[in-house]
Amino acid sequence: MSIQLHTPAGFGPLKKGERYFLLDNGACCGRVLLVSFGAQPSYCLATIAIEDFERACKAIRNARGTVRDALIERVPEQDRWDLPPWLRDRRGLNGSIASLRAAKLTDALDVLSDITSADNPDKVLNGYAYGVKENTQRFRLWFYTYVAFGFNAIALPPGLAT
Numbered sequence: 001m002s003i004q005l006h007t008p009a010g011f012g013p014l015k016k017g018e019r020y021f022l023l024d025n026g027a028c029c030g031r032v033l034l035v036s037f038g039a040q041p042s043y044c045l046a047t048i049a050i051e052d053f054e055r056a057c058k059a060i061r062n063a064r065g066t067v068r069d070a071l072i073e074r075v076p077e078q079d080r081w082d083l084p085p086w087l088r089d090r091r092g093l094n095g096s097i098a099s100l101r102a103a104k105l106t107d108a109l110d111v112l113s114d115i116t117s118a119d120n121p122d123k124v125l126n127g128y129a130y131g132v133k134e135n136t137q138r139f140r141l142w143f144y145t146y147v148a149f150g151f152n153a154i155a156l157p158p159g160l161a162t
Helices: 050-056 093-106 112-114 121-131 137-148
Strands: 005-006 017-025 031-037 045-048
Touching: 017 112, 017 137, 031 050, 031 137, 045 050, 045 137, 050 093, 093 137, 112 137, 121 137
Parallel strands: none
Antiparallel strands: 005 017, 017 031, 031 045
16 A cells, blocks of 8 residues: 655645545655545545655654654554545445456556656556546546555446446
């Protein structure tokens, strides 16, 4: 499962109190890629320069010795989500539909790091969606959800056509 982070006060493009999932740590492209999910099946990508991200993840002691909490914090293990918000009160789809959806992601998953380090990951994913004759927005949601929740097909959104 991806590392889950939250921003108690917000930071740059990250909204206050929002939960984010780390998709790419920026090692090869100089920026970190994060995804958040809405209450309904939706997602939002955010990118931050790796230097800013690393600085925001550290608690800082000022000249008076006061410690400022990190602006971006790791979600404690006991508070981590194992499913996206729209599935938190119920379990996903039946296994066969979930497996069919996950199978459509195979080619894109083979180049996961290329996609997450791309300047425009959504645009790259659109090409893979066309290849499997799938709606681009739906395909991207499936992809980010599947990756963020540890390649667990049961996390794939229900109610969307296959």
